[in-house]
Amino acid sequence: MMKRQSALFGVFTLIIGFAYGQKSGPTNPEATEVYEPIPPRVIPGKLGAPPSDAIVLFDGQHFDSWVSSVDSTKVKWHLNKDGSMTVKDKTGNIQTKQNFGNIQLHLEWKSPKEAQREGQNRANSGVFLQQRYEIQVLDNNENDTYVNGQVGSLYKQGVPLAMASSPTGEWNTYDIIYHAPEFSRGGNIVKPATVTLLHNGILIQDHFEIEGTIEYIGWPAYEAHGKAPLMLQDHNDNSRVSFRNIWVRELE
Numbered sequence: 001m002m003k004r005q006s007a008l009f010g011v012f013t014l015i016i017g018f019a020y021g022q023k024s025g026p027t028n029p030e031a032t033e034v035y036e037p038i039p040p041r042v043i044p045g046k047l048g049a050p051p052s053d054a055i056v057l058f059d060g061q062h063f064d065s066w067v068s069s070v071d072s073t074k075v076k077w078h079l080n081k082d083g084s085m086t087v088k089d090k091t092g093n094i095q096t097k098q099n100f101g102n103i104q105l106h107l108e109w110k111s112p113k114e115a116q117r118e119g120q121n122r123a124n125s126g127v128f129l130q131q132r133y134e135i136q137v138l139d140n141n142e143n144d145t146y147v148n149g150q151v152g153s154l155y156k157q158g159v160p161l162a163m164a165s166s167p168t169g170e171w172n173t174y175d176i177i178y179h180a181p182e183f184s185r186g187g188n189i190v191k192p193a194t195v196t197l198l199h200n201g202i203l204i205q206d207h208f209e210i211e212g213t214i215e216y217i218g219w220p221a222y223e224a225h226g227k228a229p230l231m232l233q234d235h236n237d238n239s240r241v242s243f244r245n246i247w248v249r250e251l252e
Helices: 002-019
Strands: 055-058 066-068 094-096 103-110 125-129 133-137 172-179 189-191 194-199 202-209 242-250
Touching: 103 125, 125 172, 133 172, 133 194
Parallel strands: none
Antiparallel strands: 055 242, 066 094, 103 172, 103 242, 125 133, 172 194, 194 202
């Protein structure tokens, strides 16, 4: 009886294996080795320099890769002697001349050393992916606000997994992996955009699925679009946020 049960169990296991597409494994190591395509060689940057395949958007020398978002004229922000740029109040956002889709983006930013104002009015700026999806820049040190609007949030959507800011007035790094949304020919959303964000090396957005365009009032929604510029925000509150060392790698 036991032998019969064992035989039946073996047959049952075999049937289940076939049903779930299991097949016998390779009998030699070469069967699981892949040699093509060969990944391209990328040379890492040293001492904070961009990698060899990066598009340098700002190196502290000029604004050649940027224009005003207001009227596409020259950037009116401050170009500083230390190789950074600083928001000039009430001159408007700035954006890249080049359009982007899927990217790896690196940038560094800092708030003024002297903390001014409170809540959303303290060193407020933002990094807009494809002009639509904002990663918040804000001085949240001893300065609480709504958590889906704090530093490192996907504004009004994604609450950060941690608050990883440097002390007020010191440089922060954002390393962003962004995958653009995909739309049908009819303009319907097929695949939402996603963003992964490391703030000072700390993972604070983990492949977050973006719900649509950033809205200050109301709910996010998608509108079909293609590649678009990166944009840095002038929040019109004398935020005096500074940026430096901005580069991007296209992932397409």
